[in-house]
Amino acid sequence: MRLHYVLTVFRKEMLDMLRDRRTMISMVAMPVLVIPVILFFMGKLVGRAEERSQQEARRLGIAAQVSNPQIRAALEGLDLPLRTGLNPREAIERKEAAAGVVESALPDGRPRVELLTDRSNPTSAVTGEKIRTALTKLRESQVREGLKSANVPVTVLEPFALQQTNVASAKKMAGNLWGSMLGYMLLLLMFTGGMYPVIDMTAGEKERKTIEAFLASPVHRLEIVIGKILTATVAILVTAALTLASVTFSIRSENFSRTPEMKAMMQTIPLDGQNLALIALTLLPLAILAASMMIAIALFARSFKEGQSYLTPLAFLVIFPALMGGLPGLELSLVTALVPILNASQLIRGILLGEWTVPVFAMTLGANVVYAAIATVVATRTFNKESVLFRS
Amino acid sequence: MIAVQNLVKTFHDKARGSRHVVDDVSFEVREREIFGLLGPNGAGKTTTLRLIATLLKPDSGTAVINGFDINREPEKVRSQLGFLSGDMGLYGRLSPREILTFYGRLFGMGEAEIGRRSEELIERFAMKEFAGVRTDKLSTGMKQKTAIARTMLHNPPVLILDEPTSGLDVPTARTIEESILEFRKAGKTVLFSTHVMEEAEYLCDRIAVIHEGKIKITGTMDELRAATGRHRLREIFLDLLGLPVLTEN
């Protein structure tokens, strides 16, 4: 293999690729435009749904059949209209009330409060939760007063204090949230980003009949296919870099966080220089693996369309291990480090959580380097098969 | 210049099983000769030319091009060749000048030489106004010129042209036919395939008729006439294929 012939092929393929609109759309537009738009609308949608449900609750109010003044006062404290004269059950079903409260009497004369909600309706469920909190508070304060007047120390009510503390730092919380998404997005977009250039320089070259004169030049087939793998690898890495940059920018941007807490959390997402370098290192062999694998497969196609129908299922195949690797349940281990795609997805999550270890990192990297090497050999062998190149 | 010796190529496919698509083909093309491989569709012309250009490997037999054996030194063989097919095979997103530069590098030419030679060909084929335009924006005639320039760029002693005029109208096909005659004038050896009688009769010094992978006859027009007792190439051709010649009465 002569390097300068490989580079000649690489330079030509890059030039050809940069002038292909389809490729530029899948490689650049997807990560740069689609990701922020999706994240933006996701944020907006979640916020909008909350807002709408609050508005709805304020409009519908609570269907109340309550006579106890203290309970009534507690409900009024919720700042939601109290409606009387409705059958609460029917009103909720007909969406005329968000929730219902019905007071009756226990045999000993104490009030019995029944809280009615429609759990399948988020507005109703949230309103019900608010009512329950208000009434629980009321009950606690009544108990406190009762104890006080009976001269019993309040400590009876609270023999010990219970406080729940989340030991995960904000950074870790953010890592957990984004760790499950980032690897998945990166891996999926790497495959979709590499798809068009790969099809164009394999099946496309066959369809347009440019391959014959190319192969009739003195350059070796190995040099041609390595030049093509190199080009596809660059395309895939560019897609990954743009995705990473796009995600980083989006989550840092003001527009994506509804609340100050969310914003504060977003700012802590640990995409610093070291982590970005670790992620890049994780993705490098995977990009070569993806490029070689896609080239080996797309070479069998005789037309661009056929190439698409071969590679699209591959992108779907990538989704599962990529998603699984992002799930919190599966522990990062030396065994899962051997499963391609899954291992990278898991490692990226681990990096964001600060939970990766050197052996697992090395194992993942090593395994993917081996897979990439195997795929490269398969691609070069495939390119040397005349039954594939001149398939009719 | 080209010595083809007992070439055999078998293709396997599900529909038709194993077939000798090129079946013991031998012929010789002399230096500065225009040699036509004439045959109907599916006769094995493309496959034969691909074997000679080392795009495919033969099952047996060989060919020697300008002293280089296709089995032993395929890269050397390719460096002796200019290869062109009717599809032209131009990269649509590259300009003629970019295509020439790319092919010059593939043929191991130096940058200065590529520049000099490209400009020479651009001048000669009057390609100046469109040499910087993407080829998918060019007319068929312009593309044809670009393809010829690419084939001649490295000044190969041997040209292999696979149905170079297929799909072209008469004026555009004429450009190609002119180039073929010019190649000979420039001292080159031309091997081309066609299924058009007039083209073969008009251009070729010698002709080989191929049918179902076998060479039926080789020779000059006069030699073919003497061997078959027919005058016109069309009649000779139909005779060799075992088809009746249409007669008027």
Ligand SMILES: Nc1ncnc2c1ncn2[C@@H]1O[C@H](COP(=O)(O)OP(=O)(O)O)[C@@H](O)[C@H]1O
């Ligand atoms: N790669 C291939 N696989 C199987 N059969 C092929 C292949 N290439 C050509 N053929 C078959 O071989 C025969 C000769 O083809 P070809 O050399 O292209 O003929 P021609 O160029 O004279 O029209 C045809 O029947 C064709 O279908």
Ligand SMILES: [Mg+2]
């Ligand atoms: Mg043909």
